[in-house]
């Protein structure tokens with residue numbers, strides 16, 4: 261097991277920081293327990309390899325079946341059984357190749373990926389790793405995280421954030437044998453970007469660019485759907501301080517699709533909830549004042565000497581954001597909310613509006629992030645990069 265990682269990963273990570281061939285290993289369907297898949301070649305020709313040997317080829321339209329049996333991968337196509345292997349690699353013969361995967365057990369949606377695939381056996385599931393050009397990976401992420409209908413300058417800003425995030429967390433799945441997973445735990449990646457060619461163009465035009473603070477440290481490249489008119493200071497939500505993530509008054513997010521929301525809860529449930537959470541002052545306060553009002557974002561709801569984090573209230577009640585006001589209506593409370601998401605960093609809808617108004621991606625990033633620099637990650641000092649160690 262350890263030897264296997266040893267053979268593959270150091271070379272891959274060296275590649276990532278080499279301008280000639282920046283590629284990244286991404287774990288696919290990482291939160292599913294997959295024991296059988298069918299793979300088809302969408303474009304190009306692939307060598308099927310195990311160890312140092314080429315054991316076959318896969319041409320456009322051909323299918324390959326892989327199932328797990330006693331920890332090993334049993335491989336066959338429509339003509340022949342190849343045998344069983346601990347690891348199989350599908351390596352393209354020309355740039356621009358792509359393949360499609362469809363998990364059979366369990367049955368899941370199929371997805372198309374650029375570049376190469378590594379399959380590894382194991383005691384419970386097959387590990388699937390897409391070894392993909394870093395920019396093509398980012399185009400897939402940008403499409404999954406932001407959709408296909410935005411302006412090029414927005415896509416450039418989003419690309420820089422997704423790249424910053426990816427480089428900062430390259431060591432997240434080190435023990436599993438890849439850099440990042442394809443879920444929201446890292447960044448959503450559902451395969452090749454296919455809906456809008458402007459996405460890959462935006463990624464390529466910003467290639468290598470990441471956001472750092474004044475000490476060349478990669479920032480936490482946070483983004484969310486809509487700020488509701490004011491972004492949230494990271495220190496109001498997270499334990500550690502992030503000087504680049506301050507609260508910004510954000511007029512661009514107003515009047516966008518997720519700028520407003522509303523909800524209704526019962527007054528009695530609200531009062532009981534506050535008491536259950538230690539807000540004892542509720543007992544001595546008149547009902548008219550146990551409501552939340554926020555002209556500007558607050559960190560706490562304060563009532564006499566008691567307080568509760570706004571983020572906890574949002575989480576407990578499942579509200580779209582922690583930026584809202586309450587109004588009494590009979591036995592109920594109407595909630596008028598602003599924005600969608602945690603509110604930290606770039607508001608995607610605000611950034612889309614800025615791009616439509618003619619702002620450049622650099623302007624957008626400097627608007628949402630305080631005191632940041634755009635740098636090529638290849639120029640970062642070693643102390644600013646994750647310490648990826650492989651046994």
Ligand SMILES: [Zn+2]
Nearest residue numbers: 440441445446
């Ligand atoms: Zn992850």
